[in-house]
Amino acid sequence: MIRGGTFRVFGVEELKLVSPRGLSIPVEENPYLRIRLRCLSPRYMRVFWQGSEGKPILSPRVIQTPFDKKHFHTYWIPLAKPPEQKGKVERVGLFFGGRPGWVEIDSLAVCPFSLKEYMRDQWQEFCLPRPLNPATINFLQSPWLFNKPFASWLNIIAALIIILGAIFYFTAGDKKKIKIVSSIGFTMLVLWIIYDIRETYSQYQMVEEVYRSYVRPPPGEKTFPALGDFYGFIDLCREKIPQDSQYHFYPYPDWPYDCRIHYFLYPRRITSATWVNVIEGDDIPYHVVYRNPGVRHDAASGRLRRGDSYISRPGRIVGLFDEDSFIFLEDR
């Protein structure tokens, strides 16, 4: 599927994309595959190429794509290794494994290595904002630089300095030892600050995103990362459902955030597939439908219908957010 200038493909399990034959790129030119993509589920990617004859050759590099639905990431993958390998690259293939989901490719090129472009891509990759999604509280991704997390580079440098420092420390005289410990301490602080400056930039990007999407959003687009128009819908529910009421909740299938609507609308009481907070025996007159095309208001009967069955008594829509999101109140 082509959408907005990008090629989108959905893979349930493993996914393979192969170029047509006839690329005819000489191996001596040391060709690289430069690909810019984003994966909407955690994926790994491998690249293979094939000459005019023989089996496909798998590039040893395995790309682990970050769980980042928002930004495109650029990778340079060496295809053939001259002089061990000879001939021509006739076709190139991509292999995706991991979780099912969309893969979106913005650009793809087989080209000779260009230091200038490579450095530009690396810098752009390094400066990408950190994805903010419900998992971010558990795990912060490090920015990447030269195909490795920036944190890894700094840890390697720190470890090397400490090892060197330890060698000097144990062979030095007492007077020098103080200097060595202070120098190591100062160097560690400098490394720490280097990472922290990049982290400070991430914090700035996050604040900017929050400001843009939630604090001062364009009219009608009040949102927050990963939850889309949820907060606008919550405002409507607060307006239309009295505080002492109870409601049924029908989210779109597999929506994992029931706890949020439960929390934000409390003391209104919820009953849904995953959360039940209603007082047994009390009336539940409201039905809250959020981005669920499976629940429809049947104008003829005045009731809500899911598939072939009615799920409410007759009533009316008291709050319409959009076609798939609304608040329904049963007649009493």
Add this chain to the structure above:
Amino acid sequence: MTPLTLLKILAAYLVPTLMGLVLLSWLERGRQKLGGLEKAALAFALGIGIVSFYLFYVGLLGIRFSFPVVTAVFWPFLIGGVYMAVRGGSGRILRFSRPRILSRKGAPSVVLVVVLAALLLWKFSCACFIALSVPTYFDDSVSFWNHKAKVYYEQRGIVREAEHPDFFGGPHPYYPNGIPLFKCWVAVWAGEWREQPVNLVNPVFWLCLGALFYSGLRRHASALVSFAAAYMLLSVPLLAFHAGFAYMDLAVGFYFLGGVVYLYRWIGEGDRFSLIISALLLGVGLSVKEEMVPLFWASAVPVMVLRLFTSKLKPGRLIGTAALFLCLAVGPNLPWFIAKVYYGLQFSLGPEYIRFQFHPGFIGPLAYSFFDSGNYNIAWTLFFAALLASLRLAAGRPLKYLLMIILLALAVTLGAFIFTPLFAFLANGMTFNRSMLAILPALLFYSVLAYSGLAGEAARADAGGRER
């Protein structure tokens, strides 16, 4: 938000701090044992404990959380504070000394301090901006911390009927109540449930953590080193991130660090006051999050007992000291533990996680989390290096007790993820990283002491050599 509401919210944070100050001043018995910054940080943390324990007892008795009932806890402290201030002057309650970070330092140090202070100020501003502008977002902050608090606030008390959907705060009744009850306290003061004031507790904890860390180190290292180390702790990326969002691993990190710092001070100086502070902080920590239970029983208590046995105290004194420590830490939590037993609430982990299951594949995810993720900067490399370098140094000093505490804390935390089905949360990089925040401040505290010890040892050896 009206100016009056702002004042009320300010009072919601200041009143517990004042109660904590009065408690600490009373414990000091007229002798200044804590610095101003240190005392303010401890006062806030202990004040939260006073408020939340009080509300829990009141709630258990079925008393409604009306404003007069909720604020009644303040009056004895106010009277005590006024009495102390009249007798000993306001300086007895809180006295700040001039910061010495920049005294007699050259231009490079001034530049360094200014850079670090600017970075910290930025982080604090970001945390406050997030806490004050966005709705509660992440799962546990919604379904554990704020939901419980909102239920307590809306119900104006603790629902004790097991069949009621709001029983002990709703969906997770077994979870500790310290923070939700403090958030309920803030909402009662504000007069309504608002996201911003209740979530402000995280940036405040972050500040207090820095103040405690700095003050704890200041006894063993120069002001500049302590400040730089405090900056490093506060800028641990995952910790700084948590400062803006309503998760409570940062608070556990604070209470565990506090417990460890004062326990270590008691071990080194034999000062009963420090032992009491340690016990109180660990006790409040037990009411904050379940993770504190294993840290307390498997790390702090064994080392405290070991220290007692090696200190050659008379049996009566030994038992008395141990009893004091345990009573202060566990005593305030007893009603909660009894309520858990009475209502059949789950203790600690769910039964599906309490079984031995060794996962030999732990090294990969562990190494990735420690060294390749963006969670900890280079903190783990520094810690492991400090650990290796200081084994000999620690052996003959009180530092060995600190080493034991952190090794036990590390063992109990890592062990849970390596030897039980909790491994899933290490493999997917989720809960594991947050659990590390509980012990990371204490680990960094040890690391800085170790490096300072190595430099100090070299300095002493050098001075000894010159004398000879």
